[in-house]
Amino acid sequence: MKVVLTRKRFIGATAVLTAAYLILLITWAYVTPAFRSPDAPMHYNSIMRLVNGGGWPDPGTARIDEGVLTVGKEGGLVSAEATGFNQRYFSTVPDGLIQGTGDQFPWIHPLPEDDRAVPEFGDGYTSGIDQMTQHPPVYYGIAAGYLKVLGADHWQWDGQLLALRVLSALMVMWVVPATVYTARKTGLGRRLSLFAGLGIFAIPQLAHVGSSITNDSLYILVGALVLAQSARVLFGNPTKRDVVISGLLLGLGLWTKATFLVFGLVVGLSFVLARAAIPAGRKWLYGVSAGMLGVVVGGLWWVRNLIVYGSLQPSGMKIAQADWGTESPDLRDFLPIAWTDFVESFWGKYGWLEIPLPSWMIPTLTLCAVAMAILGFIAAKGRRTALSALLPFPVLVFAIILGQSWLNYVYTGQVAGMQGRYIFPAISALAVLVAWCFVSLRRQLEPRFAQIAECVYVISVPLIASYGVWWMLQTVYRDNDELLKFSWTTWDRWSIATGATLKLWVGATLGIFAIIMIVGCYLARACKHGDTPPAHVYPTHRDIESLERTGNQPGHVERDAESDEFLKQHAPVPVGAGAVSLGSESHAEGDAHAGGIESDPSIAHGSHEESDVSDAAEQVEQGDQVEQDDQAEEGDQVEHAEESSLDDVRTVDQLRGVAPVRPTDDQPGTANDDQPVVAHDDRTRGAHEPEFENSGIESAGEVPVEQIERAEPQVGQDSTDPASDEPDASFDGASDAQDKPE
Structure with missing residues (x-):
């Protein structure tokens, strides 16, 4: 049975994930x-x-x-x-x-x-x-x-101590919904956005630090909020309000740590590289204004340091200089130690960096995360430039602390300061990039193998989080005579919570993890194989909603005869249970070459003959079915429709630049439960069929929104929400530059 992840269910699932992470953080406390x-x-x-x-x-x-x-x-x-x-x-x-x-x-x-x-x-x-x-x-x-x-x-x-640890937990817990929000804005569907939020659980060190008494808690919280706001700007329609919000968040972050200054670049790039169809000059103005506002709000402390102490961040400790004698500092000695310290303290090096996770676990997690991030970046076709705007923080902060650690090594002879927690404010961007890899897996693998990969992910992440807690318990409260290698009694004697029971919180953590694993596997199994649609799939009302909601509407343009003729030939209409033709029903039955698209009467009567537009059929049919299953979702769509003006006329180029087509749940050539989907084959293309990627759409003229129709759902057919399962896909073959509106 196909699961429908409606908006209400999506919000509820995000709330459950957030509550689960709070429970994990309090357990760590x-x-x-x-x-x-x-x-x-x-x-x-x-x-x-x-x-x-x-x-x-x-x-x-x-x-x-x-x-x-x-x-x-x-x-x-x-x-x-x-x-x-x-x-x-x-x-x-x-x-x-x-x-x-x-x-x-x-x-x-x-x-x-x-x-x-x-x-x-x-x-x-x-x-x-x-x-x-x-x-x-x-x-x-x-x-x-x-x-x-x-x-x-x-x-x-x-x-x-317990009260202060709970305060930190209440700050860091919001990283999960911020990550889900960021993933959704970048184009991931609802299911994969939840997977991105789940990825936060896979870093035990984040939970350890996030439940400690430290200014890192506010540092991490504001960083996650800055990334969420930057994603909103990148993939939305930036306004003056966004300038104010981005500037205030940047300013607040500057009141945490000096390394937050790097987020100024992220905020600026989010406006400059925004995909909205607004003038480049305005984008630069917004970016510079947001950065300046951040400096005004949060830069006073650092300006004061420069004036009073002559340093951006004067050292709070006195350190002794090393005597190198006849030797000299060597990068070949420094770099392996620095890299090992950084990676270990990113995944798990508890206490005063004295309790590292097992040696086999660190490289395994690192290799998996890097491979998934690379696959995710490759899968984000048409969005890589925008996604890159979210990634400067971890890269530049790593370079900064590496340089500082080298200078410290030269002066003291010790490698210090290489701690992975310094990039935790950008953990949302890394989790989103990892979640994008499942888009690639759904495209490249057979459905069952893609489902298995997702099930492995949703099972492994809670297990990693649980193992991280157990590793701390068996280290600091060790008792080799116990089955779990630690003593509950020893913990009870040292507990910082008078009258509290550790077993209660550990049990709650394990219980909610079990629920997450079961529901996650169900989502992976119930959601079908998906891929980006062909470039010629025409946008539906659902694809234009973001354009209408943000008010990013081109001015009214008078339609001409050529535009009306194009729509008459290509407007999608319901023509049967098996497939949908891009031409009208009368054209499908009569003129086999109407609009330059080869049609056949059998298509209109529900047969499964090969057709170049079967992929578009699935996209159009599924666009309306979720409203049949959930009245709340229908109300949401009606609200959006009321906000739009159906008299607006948009060119296809404008639609492609601002509102990319959402993919279907079924990859061309794969089965759809009850009805087969015909594979795309160049051999079935008619002699008069236009090449949409190169000429057909570009020469189509202006397209009125009111003539973009959606098919009615067929009785007995599974319901789905194309926006809730797979990413908003840009057109195939389009580069980052082409994907942006002119």
Whole structure:
């Protein structure tokens, strides 16, 4: 049975995915021991300093409060004799990369929950430096206000940590719907857009960082929103409102980290490369205006740094210079270490980069992701230039941190700063690119093999997420005598959530993952084989809706006799249960060469003779069937139709530039449950049939919208929504440049 993923079901599925990711993030918040995430004590110190009115000191001058060190000792991160958060005082974990002087964490006996301290701040400071004042204070101000509203400033430290972790989870959870939205805007169908959102679950490190106390949570959230807005601009009709929204989001992001400056290029390119039919000068004006607004909103902090400190981001820590002696830094030594650190910390390197995922898992995930991204980019025919506008951030940020790490290596002799989390704000773009690979698989593979590939994907992703949680549990709470290699009792003693049960959240995570796997496989099995339509398939009303909704309508043009004659010959009408002719029924029965398209009376009576237009038949028939199955979807289409003016006349070139044809669910030459689809074959082309790709459409003249008709659905035929299953396809053979309106 063919599944119909209507708009309401699509929104509901997106909400379920978002809720599932929130549950996963909260599970991680419970699993991770106190301060066992990158720079957590320093982030906590900066937040509590603001809570207690301590302000925002100059970079390199802020000290770590004694109250924070007390939390580190009671939480088991450092030994009781520690005078700071130097890693030599750290407790170690089984198979961990940090070898401190502390005891093995799983065998430390923690304080009872009731004896944990309520931190007092301002009574004294350690010798450690809080380097977080090198960043803007916006995230820390939000977190401090959040604790004040909750009244958590006088809680025990475990309650404060949990509250701050939940705040991070509430920020990062929105990456999932932002990714789904971005995928939909780039042209993916509803099903594959959900697959893109599911891809976020496949990165355990993102969930680990996203549930920690860190300014990365706001950094990741705003990055995902910028990408979603940029996709809206790229594939929509940019307006002044989009300029304001893009500029404000860019400005907000600039108040998180310096690397967010790279998103200025993404915002600018999204306007310049927008596919809408507006003058190039206006696109440049919009792009520059959005960038300038972002600089005005968020650039003041960085301008201040340049004026006061002479540096865009002054270092918050003092580092010692290495003595290379007779040797010199060598790129051949540096690059392998830097690449390994980056890739491992992208997929999973928990704690203080001390708990990497298994060595076999990292290269496997990397190779799969790279291969899928390449296939996805190839599959996005006609959209590659626009999609490329979403990708500069991960590429340029990697180049920036690589250069900074090399300079640090030359100065200190240590490779530092190569962390994959710095590109997490652009994770949506990478997930969308991976989801596009399924378009390629549906085109190239037999239906059953494409379905198997999608089922493997929707099963593997939740398994990877679950395995990531288990790997952390069996490392920090290890008990080799237990079946799962970790002790629930050990976790309960260390839990930062008084009275909370880890089993409840782990069970909820596994339960919703099971639902996702079952529903995902059902969608993969129920959705048919799809491919982009032939270039001569004429657009239907559904294909023009985006043009009408955005108001991107060319002015009214008087029709001439040539236009009317062309439409009379090619307007799609229902002609039977088996196929649809592009000519009228009378032409199909009478003139075999009407409009230059070879027709046959048998086609009009439902036979399955070979026809060059059978692909167009499926496209036209399916365009209206989803409204028969779902009244809500029908109402949505009627609303769109009411917004449009049926008196507008558009040329075919304009329609091709702004509203590309959506593909059918059935590839030419494959079966459609009850009715066979005739393969496209040049040998069946009539002597007078026009070459639509080169001359037919271009010479057609103006085409009035009111004469673009859709076929009525046939009784007993499966219903589908071509916009909900496969991507909006550009015309075959059209390059990126050709796909844009002039």
